[in-house]
Amino acid sequence: MSEYTVAFAGNPNTGKSTLFNLLTGMRQHTGNWAGKTVITAEGEFTHKEHVYRAIDLPGTYSLYSNSADEEAARDYIIFEQPDVTLVVLDATSLERNLNLALQVLEITGQAVVCINLIDEAQKLGIDINLRKIGKRLGVPVVAISARNKVGIEALLDQVERVATGSFSAPPMRITYNEEIERGIAELLPLVEQTVGSKYPARWIALRLLDGDDSLMASLKENLNRHTPALKKEVTSHGIPACH
C-alpha cells in the first residue's frame, strides 16, 4: 500500500475544510467567513488500495506572498512537493477562482481541479463545461458538492491517477508579454543552475522579476534545509541582485 500526499489549496470559503473533514473524518473548523484555516491541518484517508496524507492549506486568492497564509500555501506546494495539489474552486465564481488554479499549475502539473459547490451553481443555472475546462487546463477537473457528498468517488479516482502517475500531461502555462518573457528567459539559466531541476524554475524566475523578496527568503531557508550543499550557491550566485 503506497502513501501519497494531497494538499488542498483554494480561495477562502471554497469548501476545502468541508472536503478535508469528509475525507479524513476530522473536525477542521468550517464556516462561511474568510480566513478560518490559518494553520495547515493534517489528516489521512484511504481510497481503493492507497493511503493519502491530506494537508488542508489556508485559503488564499494567490500565491504571491501578500500574506502569511499565501506564503504558507506557496511554500508547502513548492518545497514539500505534495504528490497531488487539489485545487478547490467555488463553482459560483469560477472566473476569480481559476486565477489561483493557474498559479498552482505554473508551479506543478501534479494537480487536480475540484469544482465544489456545484449544488449552488445548479441553483443559479450555471452550466459548467468540465470537459472543456479540463482540456484547457491540462489536468483532471471534477465537479463535486462536498457538503452533499456528491462526486467524491470520481474526484478520488482522479486524485489517484495523478498520484500514481497514471495521468500525466503538461498543464496549461501562461505566456506573458514579450518583455516579461524576455526577462524570464534571461533569468531562467541562473535560477536553474541555482535551485536545480527539483523546483519550478520558470515560476521562480517570474516571481523574482516581480521582486518577490518573501519567495527569495523562503528559497534560501528551504534550499538550505533540503539540500545543504546548495547553501553557498544561493547566497553567492546573487539571485537577489537580479531585480
Ligand SMILES: Nc1nc2c(ncn2[C@@H]2O[C@H](COP(=O)(O)OP(=O)(O)OP(=O)(O)O)[C@@H](O)[C@H]2O)c(=O)[nH]1
Ligand atoms: N452549498 C454548499 N455549501 C458548501 C459546500 N461545501 C462547503 N460548503 C459551505 O461553504 C462554507 C465554507 O466552507 P469551508 O470548508 O470552511 O471553506 P474553506 O475553503 O475551508 O475556507 P477557508 O478555511 O477560509 O479557506 C461552509 O459554510 C460550508 O458548509 C457545498 O458543496 N455546497
Ligand SMILES: [Mg+2]
Ligand atoms: Mg478551511
